[in-house]
Amino acid sequence: MTIDIDHAPQRVLVTGATGFVGSALVRALDNQAGYLPVSIVRSKANTPVADSQSFYIPDISSSTEWGDSLKGIAVIVHAAARVHVMKEVAADALTEFRKVNVEGTVNLARQAAQAGVKRFVFISSIKVNGEETDPGQPFTADDSPAPSDPYGISKKEAEEALLALSLETGMEVVIIRPTLIYGPGVKANFRNMMGWLKKGIPLPFGAIHNKRSLVSLENLVSLILVCLKHDNAAGQIFLVSDGVDLSTTELLNRTAEALGVKSRLIPVPERLLIFGAVALGRRALSQRLCGSLQVDISKTRTLLGWNPPVSVQDALNRTAKEFLEYR
Structure with missing residues (x-):
């Protein structure tokens, strides 16, 4: 009812x-x-x-x-x-x-x-x-x-x-x-991401082809x-x-546009990013950055x-x- x-x-x-x-x-x-x-x-x-x-x-x-x-x-x-x-x-x-x-x-x-x-x-x-x-x-x-x-x-x-x-x-x-x-008002990683983009920090996420909702x-x-x-x-x-659904690369580019800055994304191959993250004990982070979740x-x-x-x-x-x- x-x-x-x-x-x-x-x-x-x-x-x-x-x-x-x-x-x-x-x-x-x-x-x-x-x-x-x-x-x-x-x-x-x-x-x-x-x-x-x-x-x-x-x-x-x-x-x-x-x-x-x-x-x-x-x-x-x-x-x-x-x-x-x-x-x-x-x-x-x-x-x-x-x-x-x-x-x-x-x-x-x-x-x-x-x-x-x-x-x-x-x-x-x-x-x-x-x-x-x-x-x-x-x-x-x-x-x-x-x-x-x-x-x-x-x-x-x-x-x-x-x-x-x-x-x-x-x-x-x-x-x-x-x-x-x-x-x-979003906090944590999303807000950190905007901070990096606004400062023009080069980021190695220019060739990620995942899809995330x-x-x-x-x-x-x-x-x-x-x-x-x-x-x-x-x-x-x-x-x-x-x-x-957006890839990590697309999300970064769209967010940079919203911030009025140019994204500085370096096209590092996904497999190298994943290997480096795992080596540093950040497997979960690599999954969020490179994995898909639709x-x-x-x-x-x-x-x-x-x-x-x-x-x-x-x-x-x-x-x-x-x-x-x-x-």
Whole structure:
């Protein structure tokens, strides 16, 4: 049954509301008729940009009490997680990921169902599908999961637990698996990449012929908004991307254009890059730079009637503009 947003604003609880995805979603909800965002923040010093009601929940675990934050909530978007990092330091990483991403998620979902929440939208990860695709053979939403690292495994386990809980309680569950997310305010490797390009640093990535799917923050938020209410979303898993796959070389060239600089890419053969990265103990980095990871979003398009509203170049232009203004 479709969630009716025509008469009274629907209260949408967003976890991770001060994060990259969560803060953008809260702003979008705040500007969209029919919704009232309710933000979960980890620190009392942090408040979302939008004027939303906020609840302070410092820790997400199997023992977290969500209490008043769930009162009157129609939909939850669970964007908070223990996130993947390139250099994991925990001795037992899988156990640590499970505490937040599995046990914490299931605890929230069970309390939500008991509080009468109608729908639970879970922001998962393409890592549930796996780390790499063969050229021209993209992941689909209905492929068998094949996660290979603790983060991906924890997300897969959370998905399975949520779908089982949905069958038990009747609360609708929607799962979204984003690819690499970029957009204004992006951090980590993507922002470092823009810094290198802006400084004119020569980069040995001028002859990489892989294909990778990415998703802009605006496109991801657009899909989340659709999943809040669409009849066909309930019980489904969706992959999301910009709908255009780029090689590392193409991404660097397009980003340089957005920054208003000339890219200085040296055409070093892929096999030499991979050999050097492996020799330096950076195999995972070489896979990200040279390997392919494509997704097929035809299910998302067909079931939801959704198409990415923002083009890749427009998204890169907006990302670059923010970087140039605030770097």
